[in-house]
Amino acid sequence: xxxxxxxxxxxxxxxxxxxxxxxxxxxxxxxxxxxxxxxxxxxxxxxxxxxxxxxxxxxxxxxxxxxxxxxxxxxxxxxxxxxxxxxxxxxxxxxxxxxxxxxxxxxxxxxxxxxxxxxxxxxxxxxxxxxxxxxxxxxxxxxxxxxxxxxxxxxxxxxxxxxxxxxxxxxxxxxxxxxxxxxxxxxxxxxxxxxxxxxxxxxxxxxxxxxxxxxxxxxxxxxxxxxxxxxxxxxxxxxxxxxxxxxxxxxxxxxxxx
Amino acid sequence: xxxxxxxxxxxxxxxxxxxxxxxxxxxxxxxxxxxxxxxxxxxxxxxxxxxxxxxxxxxxxxxxxxxxxxxxxxxxxxxxxxxxxxxxxxxxxxxxxxxxxxxxxxxxxxxxxxxxxxxxxxxxxxxxxxxxxxxxxxxxxxxxxxxxxxxxxxxxxxxxxxxxxxxxxxxxxxxxxxxxxxxxxxxxxxxxxxxxxxxxxxxxxxxxxxxxxxxxxxxxxxxxxxxxxxxxxxxxxxxxxxxxxxxxxxxxxxxxxxxxxxxxxxxxxxxxxxxxxxxxxxxxxxxxxxxxxxxxxxxxxxxxxxxxxxxxxxxxxxx
Numbered sequence: 008x009x010x011x012x013x014x015x016x017x018x019x020x021x022x023x024x025x026x027x028x029x030x031x032x033x034x035x036x037x038x039x040x041x042x043x044x045x046x047x048x049x050x051x052x053x054x055x056x057x058x059x060x061x062x063x064x065x066x067x068x069x070x071x072x073x074x075x076x077x078x079x080x081x082x083x084x085x086x087x088x089x090x091x092x093x094x095x096x097x098x099x100x101x102x103x104x105x106x107x108x109x110x111x112x113x114x115x116x117x118x119x120x121x122x123x124x125x126x127x128x129x130x131x132x133x134x135x136x137x138x139x140x141x142x143x144x145x146x147x148x149x150x151x152x153x154x155x156x157x158x159x160x161x162x163x164x165x166x167x168x169x170x171x172x173x174x175x176x177x178x179x180x181x182x183x184x185x186x187x188x189x190x191x192x193x194x195x196x197x198x199x200x201x202x203x204x205x206x207x208x209x210x211x212x213x214x215x216x217x218x219x220x221x222x223x224x225x226x227x228x229x230x231x232x233x234x235x236x237x238x239x240x241x242x243x244x245x246x247x248x249x250x251x252x253x254x255x256x257x258x259x260x261x262x263x264x265x
Numbered sequence: 266x267x268x269x270x271x272x273x274x275x276x277x278x279x280x281x282x283x284x285x286x287x288x289x290x291x292x293x294x295x296x297x298x299x300x301x302x303x304x305x306x307x308x309x310x311x312x313x314x315x316x317x318x319x320x321x322x323x324x325x326x327x328x329x330x331x332x333x334x335x336x337x338x339x340x341x342x343x344x345x346x347x348x349x350x351x352x353x354x355x356x357x358x359x360x361x362x363x364x365x366x367x368x369x370x371x372x373x374x375x376x377x378x379x380x381x382x383x384x385x386x387x388x389x390x391x392x393x394x395x396x397x398x399x400x401x402x403x404x405x406x407x408x409x410x411x412x413x414x415x416x417x418x419x420x421x422x423x424x425x426x427x428x429x430x431x432x433x434x435x436x437x438x439x440x441x442x443x444x445x446x447x448x449x450x451x452x453x454x455x456x457x458x459x460x461x462x463x464x465x466x467x468x469x470x471x472x473x474x475x476x477x478x479x480x481x482x483x484x485x486x487x488x489x490x491x492x493x494x495x496x497x498x499x500x501x502x503x504x505x506x507x508x509x510x511x512x513x514x515x516x517x518x519x520x521x522x523x524x525x526x527x528x529x530x531x532x533x534x535x536x537x538x539x540x541x542x543x544x545x546x547x548x549x550x551x552x553x554x555x556x557x558x559x560x561x562x563x564x565x566x567x568x569x570x571x572x573x574x575x576x577x578x579x580x581x582x583x584x
Contacts, residue, residue, distance in 0.1 A: 008374065013375065017360070087358050091324070092357065092416070095324045095347060095351070095352035095429075097347040098344070098347070263327040263328060265280070265327065
């Protein structure tokens with residue numbers, strides 16, 4: 008197995024043993040509660056409510072995990088000095104970083120997979136059958152995973168040189184800015200003041216646009232998701248993740264571990 | 266001539282300090298030394314002497330401000346060099362969610378062993394450090410001494426040519442210390458090079474072919490332990506007592522330390538005969554005359570006393 012692969016498997020094992028996947032219990036409780044309650048209080052829109060709630064919960068649970076685990080991913084290894092023995096092995100620093108990133112991504116994917124199963128079970132409970140448009144839910148979940156991959160890369164980047172608290176603030180700040188990226192760009196349309204136009208334009212082009220990854224509404228209402236969006240989002244996330252990993256490796260490669 | 270196991274040339278490390286990072290503190294100052302293949306080499310010095318800094322520089326955990334270092338002819342920047350070395354950091358801390366067996370297996374995976382070979386090595390080295398029965402216990406339940414043993418096992422698991430140990434005896438009980446000493450001597454027998462830092466000077470005297478003494482980031486001396494202490498002036502200690510009815514001269518009593526009826530005076534070799542004359546004049550009974558063999562510990566403490574400064578790295582001026 009490759010070096011990043013070995014590190015990734017260990018990172019996944021750490022997450023599992025730290026009982027990170029216990030969040031699935033809370034997700035299951037939400038889904039069970041929603042499925043029972045929705046059937047009683049809403050008529051004809053049970054599917055809509057369950058899909059909305061389920062996908063939002065998958066996204067929120069995933070985001071919380073990717074930010075809070077991501078910001079400690081490298082920091083913890085430095086603080087606890089577990090990194091010292093590891094870097095004395097034939098491991099390049101970038102390989103370690105990619106491994107840590109891959110490990111958390113694996114954890115998030117497994118977590119999302121089980122949550123998706125929970126959502127499917129709740130949908131089946133309220134509808135007694137699956138419909139063709141339910142396939143859109145899978146696309147929405149895929150977009151959520153792309154979003155989580157991007158957020159994890161941002162958290163990892165800050166984790167390379169900052170404390171978990173600051174890294175959380177920075178990552179959350181970028182995420183919130185990214186969610187409202189289009190609105191921020193539109194602000195520039197209302198004024199010709201350079202002090203507003205240039206910074207907003209800068210933010211729009213630099214911060215990843217997380218709004219593009221939100222297909223929850225489309226999946227809930229059974230709308231069309233253009234095939235091009237699938238590839239665009241994939242390429243967009245891959246490009247940003249690659250840039251962030253390169254930047255993280257550049258920062259990490261020159262760090263002194265005092 | 267064969268390539269030295271470790272070759273350090275002018276290695277210097279400054280840390281930037283202060284809010285604006287405009288001041289620098291020198292932790293290691295122009296260290297130059299060579300360690301030959303098959304040697305057990307000790308790095309001695311008080312806290313802040315630069316021992317751990319030296320090891321971290323060699324491991325690539327920190328980067329030198331200036332100077333170079335090579336291990337078995339390869340630069341310390343070369344990641345492939347790490348296949349030939351093992352490292353035990355000071356007060357090691359490992360993934361506490363893993364068992365000792367899992368941890369060693371994890372580290373062994375970086376050395377391209379087959380699954381069977383990995384398993385065999387893990388069991389062999391667990392047994393070597395006396396942890397076979399604790400192999401399936403999570404490391405969070407390990408004592409400091411047990412962690413030190415696991416640390417030692419992971420450092421030699423892949424049979425490296427050069428082994429770096431930072432305070433290997435720290436936290437070990439007497440049995441553990443003896444086992445660690447045996448492991449180090451066994452490594453030497455196999456032709457491996459061991460470079461270790463220690464505070465425990467008796468271990469260094471017992472194990473090391475040569476030692477380097479560091480103080481405030483500077484190299485104070487390199488050589489065999491006996492050579493190092495030979496630099497110090499030799500003294501002789503004389504034990505004596507007064508005979509019944511005979512008083513000792515006041516100048517003798519002033520210089521001596523008394524224990525019961527016995528007196529002790531330590532004098533440089535040159536002053537021994539005048540002292541003996543004085544003792545004869547007082548009709549004192551000489552109980553013993555013995556040369557004081559200086560130990561590394563004496564050398565070490567004299568070094569620290571000489572500087573009279575607290576032992577920490579020195580701040581340096583920058584342009």
